[in-house]
Amino acid sequence: MSLETIRVSPGFENYLPQEYYDLVRDSQFTKPRKVSEMGSFKEVIEEHPMCAGCAMTLFIRTMYVALPSVENTVFIGTAGCGRLVLTQGAAPFIYGNYGDTNAVASGLKRGLGIRFQDTPKDVIVAAGDGGLADIGFSMVMHSWFRKEKFTTVMLDNEVYGNTGGQESGMTQKGMVLKMAPNGKKFEKMDMIGLAKTAGVAYIARVVPTNPARVASAIQKAVLIAREIGPTYVQAYTSCNIEYAIPTPKVMDDAREVEKARYGFQEYFTDEAKEYWTRIESEKRQVKGPATEEE
Amino acid sequence: MAEGLEEEVKTNPQGDVITATAPPPKLEEKKGAAAQRVVDPDYLLLHAPRKKTFITGSEAAKESIRRANVDIAISYPITPQSETMQQVGYLYAEGYLKDYYRGEEEYGVMSAIAGASRSGVRCLSATAGPGLMRGLEVISSWPGGRLPAVLLIMCRVINAPLAIQPDNVELSYMLSTGCILLHAENQQDFYDYPLVGFMVGEKPEVTLPVAVAVDGFFVTHARGWVRLPEADIKLPPRQCYHEAVPMMDNENPPIRISRDAPIQKSNFISYQMHASWQQEIWAAGERSRKWLNRWLGGLIEVVNPTAKTMIVASGAAVSQSREAVRQATEQGADVGLVKIKSIRPFPTEELIEALDHAERIIIPEFNYVGWLAREVRNVIPRTERVVPGGPRVFGGMSMPTELLLEYVLGTGSGRH
Numbered sequence: 001m002s003l004e005t006i007r008v009s010p011g012f013e014n015y016l017p018q019e020y021y022d023l024v025r026d027s028q029f030t031k032p033r034k035v036s037e038m039g040s041f042k043e044v045i046e047e048h049p050m051c052a053g054c055a056m057t058l059f060i061r062t063m064y065v066a067l068p069s070v071e072n073t074v075f076i077g078t079a080g081c082g083r084l085v086l087t088q089g090a091a092p093f094i095y096g097n098y099g100d101t102n103a104v105a106s107g108l109k110r111g112l113g114i115r116f117q118d119t120p121k122d123v124i125v126a127a128g129d130g131g132l133a134d135i136g137f138s139m140v141m142h143s144w145f146r147k148e149k150f151t152t153v154m155l156d157n158e159v160y161g162n163t164g165g166q167e168s169g170m171t172q173k174g175m176v177l178k179m180a181p182n183g184k185k186f187e188k189m190d191m192i193g194l195a196k197t198a199g200v201a202y203i204a205r206v207v208p209t210n211p212a213r214v215a216s217a218i219q220k221a222v223l224i225a226r227e228i229g230p231t232y233v234q235a236y237t238s239c240n241i242e243y244a245i246p247t248p249k250v251m252d253d254a255r256e257v258e259k260a261r262y263g264f265q266e267y268f269t270d271e272a273k274e275y276w277t278r279i280e281s282e283k284r285q286v287k288g289p290a291t292e293e294e
Numbered sequence: 295m296a297e298g299l300e301e302e303v304k305t306n307p308q309g310d311v312i313t314a315t316a317p318p319p320k321l322e323e324k325k326g327a328a329a330q331r332v333v334d335p336d337y338l339l340l341h342a343p344r345k346k347t348f349i350t351g352s353e354a355a356k357e358s359i360r361r362a363n364v365d366i367a368i369s370y371p372i373t374p375q376s377e378t379m380q381q382v383g384y385l386y387a388e389g390y391l392k393d394y395y396r397g398e399e400e401y402g403v404m405s406a407i408a409g410a411s412r413s414g415v416r417c418l419s420a421t422a423g424p425g426l427m428r429g430l431e432v433i434s435s436w437p438g439g440r441l442p443a444v445l446l447i448m449c450r451v452i453n454a455p456l457a458i459q460p461d462n463v464e465l466s467y468m469l470s471t472g473c474i475l476l477h478a479e480n481q482q483d484f485y486d487y488p489l490v491g492f493m494v495g496e497k498p499e500v501t502l503p504v505a506v507a508v509d510g511f512f513v514t515h516a517r518g519w520v521r522l523p524e525a526d527i528k529l530p531p532r533q534c535y536h537e538a539v540p541m542m543d544n545e546n547p548p549i550r551i552s553r554d555a556p557i558q559k560s561n562f563i564s565y566q567m568h569a570s571w572q573q574e575i576w577a578a579g580e581r582s583r584k585w586l587n588r589w590l591g592g593l594i595e596v597v598n599p600t601a602k603t604m605i606v607a608s609g610a611a612v613s614q615s616r617e618a619v620r621q622a623t624e625q626g627a628d629v630g631l632v633k634i635k636s637i638r639p640f641p642t643e644e645l646i647e648a649l650d651h652a653e654r655i656i657i658p659e660f661n662y663v664g665w666l667a668r669e670v671r672n673v674i675p676r677t678e679r680v681v682p683g684g685p686r687v688f689g690g691m692s693m694p695t696e697l698l699l700e701y702v703l704g705t706g707s708g709r710h
Contacts, residue, residue, distance in 0.1 A: 071544060072544055074542055076409070091544070092544050094409070094412060094542055096405060096409075096435070097405065097408075097431055097432055097435055100405035100408070100432065103398070103401070103403070103405035103406045103409065104406065104408055104409035104412075105409060106402075106406045106409060107366070107368065107405070107406035107407055107408065107409030107410030107412075107417070108409035108410065108413045108542065109409075109413075111365065111393075111409065111410040111411075111412070111413025111414060111415040112543055114365050114366065114392045114393060114413075114415050115413060115543065116543070121543065121544065138398055138399065138402065139402045142397075142398035142402060
């Protein structure tokens with residue numbers, strides 16, 4: 001799709017909301033944006049019902065800004081907090097059954113590949129730790145083993161936030177949460193390690209303390225998925241409600257967790273690295289020095 | 295190695311040669327796929343000259359898919375479905391399909407079909423018994439997603455203890471999903487119905503998935519006469535932009551599409567939206583009648599329409615009933631038969647009319663619960679005419695005509 005298709009048809013000017021006009025006039029639909037410009041243009045997300053201070057919301061806003069081609073991107077999610085934002089964004093979103101994201105994405109991406117051979121259609125799964133590591137685990141792993149060309153983004157708040165605070169496989173061992181009345185009995189699942197084992201082409205572990213880095217990881221993940229194979233971004237997006245983090249302290253918590261156990265990690269397969277190096281050098285030749293997001 | 299010794303050729307139990315890599319597609323077959331031409335569905339389904347061949351149900355399904363212009367097929371192996379989907383794999387290798395893969399299990403497979411159908415391509419899957427049960431959460435959501443696709447169901451036992459034998463109790467679970475459900479009697483139907491399914495399900499006023507069920511082994515693994523048109527014709531491709539809902543391809547403005555919006559808020563607008571959406575799914579199923587009538591020649595077929603004793607059956611029970619009617623007629627009995635082709639939509643009006651004169655109604659089934667008898671009793675007047683108890687066979691039992699004759703002639707010790 002191009003901007004042409006979102007322009008307001010003559011005669012409808014008085015009937016569309018201001019937000020829509022803003023999106024058509026001054027957004028990433030009109031030209032690429034950087035995270036450092038956030039606040040100065042119309043974002044893909046207008047408003048959302050997330051809790052005040054939610055780190056996941058900041059992450060998703062940043063993810064939207066980083067999209068290489070928002071007009072050709074389709075999101076897939078599952079039950080959880082994340083979709084409360086994703087259903088409100090100006091990008092198509094599929095809300096299927098519980099934990100089905102990576103299977104739906106496999107079929108969707110292949111089908112779009114059949115129909116649009118010249119236009120890359122980016123498919124992004126954005127779902128929670130429960131959706132991807134627990135109920136959707138088998139489908140996540142198999143989509144990786146099959147080398148399906150789409151991006152999986154885990155919104156890892158280490159809890160079932162939307163159902164009221166039960167432990168997930170990604171919860172830290174020992175945490176006392178609902179359904180873990182005596183503390184969680186086993187370790188946080190190593191999805192990064194599993195992704196490596198499955199041959200995922202690009203893997204990043206991020207915390208939204210550094211939005212430019214988040215944007216960079218998302219861009220790499222989407223572009224590498226287009227050409228090389230599956231990509232995985234695991235983002236710590238704390239639940240300030242279930243973990244009782246005071247709203248003004250959400251980013252303090254993120255920095256602490258980042259320092260203690262969620263430091264930035266990035267991993268490329270050889271093929272992905274070679275591809276990304278080529279992209280980088282082509283960009284430099286066109287644009288000059290790398291920008292903050294590159 | 296001594297000269298003259300033949301290289302050992304490994305074969306599987308069916309005698310197919312096992313090779314480490316897939317054999318290259320045969321040149322002539324590839325030419326065949328490329329040489330196919332799109333024809334009007336009326337021509338392919340109704341008017342194209344046909345030749346008789348003697349093939350299994352699985353092979354009949356393969357010939358159906360060869361002519362169905364399918365874009366992508368995804369499935370997970372399960373007896374007795376596997377053979378058909380392997381055959382579809384060969385069609386893919388020959389270039390008849392654009393994509394094909396073995397999924398991780400049925401939940402993943404049916405979800406991938408949901409994704410592929412949303413992308414606008416023509417989709418096929420198939421499963422059986424426990425596989426259908428595993429995928430049912432997803433299959434039940436296809437109609438609400440307004441996702442056209444064809445699902446072949448090769449019925450088998452689902453209850454414990456685990457068994458692979460024929461039994462169609464799984465279809466009772468399909469009745470409430472909102473999917474269109476056709477029940478093939480024999481190999482010929484298993485060729486015809488999937489083609490009809492694609493065309494009906496993709497109609498703008500329908501836009502629904504279509505399940506084509508068949509009784510496993512009796513049809514899938516047995517040979518029967520099938521009249522086939524030439525292999526050089528195929529159905530028109532899916533016209534996804536003509537359907538009831540936008541594709542999830544980011545090409546349908548306005549951009550802010552949340553086609554699968556969570557209608558989960560506790561307020562009356564949400565209730566109303568969900569209620570009206572459900573009504574619309576079932577209304578869309580009703581609108582398929584016109585096309586099913588056109589391409590199936592009616593939702594039912596009636597043999598000996600004036601007989602006082604009428605058998606009502608679907609699937610393989612129809613074939614057994616035909617033979618029972620023949621033998622009973624030879625013995626001077628006045629017996630007729632109603633074959634139900636479409637379970638959803640259900641031929642309510644047709645049955646009321648066809649059974650109006652009947653004094654006794656016999657409903658033989660390949661399952662314990664008698665779901666078809668329940669369906670029939672739900673819609674016809676004077677239900678005391680329905681002979682209790684079936685007959686029903688299950689768990690892999692066959693349905694001998696002698697059993698049917700006991701019910702028809704009233705000679706046996708059956709519960710009638």
